[in-house]
Amino acid sequence: MKSALIADDHPVVCAAVTLLLKQEGFEQIYKVASGNEVLSMIREHQPDLVVLDLGLPGLDGLDVLNRIKSSGVRCRILVFTSQEPRFYQDRCMRAGAAAYVSKTNDLQHLHKAVQAVMAGYLYFVELPTSSVSLNSLQRSEKEMIEKLSNRELTILRYVAQGMKNMDIAVITNLSHKTVSTYKTRLTEKLNVESKVHLRDFAKRNDLI
Known part of the structure; x- marks a missing residue:
């Protein structure tokens, strides 16, 4: 069965x-x-x-x-x-x-x-390799996202959804302080002015 x-x-x-x-x-x-x-x-x-x-x-x-x-x-x-x-x-x-x-x-x-x-096979779509259709901002942000670790990308999505540090900490089994460190690191890696702008960045790139 x-x-x-x-x-x-x-x-x-x-x-x-x-x-x-x-x-x-x-x-x-x-x-x-x-x-x-x-x-x-x-x-x-x-x-x-x-x-x-x-x-x-x-x-x-x-x-x-x-x-x-x-x-x-x-x-x-x-x-x-x-x-x-x-x-x-x-x-x-x-x-x-x-x-x-x-x-x-x-x-x-x-x-x-x-x-x-x-049947024992893999099934993945073929993604476009050319970035000609992307403007310079889109190319730059795509490259920044690709450099994020899985944990950083996950926390970015949680932050963009409006979750509080304590809630993120509980879900990810991290300390409140570590989550705060991740958020600071994300603002630096994604070149945004503040944590508030992380949501705009995520929405702009279809992450939420």
Whole structure:
């Protein structure tokens, strides 16, 4: 009996993915709406496939991927998210994901990704290598984002979403002081005047 875990906090998306997985022969489907629940659910149910959104409440999807990888738990992970693939696809691949599908694509892409992953293949879109279409500001900011570590990118998204230092500290298992240090480091690396401008930077680059 094939089983799957859907990690997504949007009911409509969960319903659509559930229907798709049933069409692909999955009989047992589990669901979680928070990143904090993913690893424990994988350990408990050992699903054949995990369909993971990156923009989860609680623990961020990138952190979820890294914790699954470091835990040694073996499972096929398909990232299904609205996050910009040019900033996230390679990171997810390095963190152990077997596929990356954008929610802006037709669901047929998700069908193909599920089939590929279950057959033992990887499924990633080919990203444009040319930056000719980007203006100088976009090119500069894209390069700055690519130089951020996974943890820095995750904290940038939390800050841009308006989360407080203490809340970020709890989710990431960091101290309040360390989160503050990360925020200061982000303003320096992204060349913004203050922490307030981090949100504008994130929105401008489709990170939130």
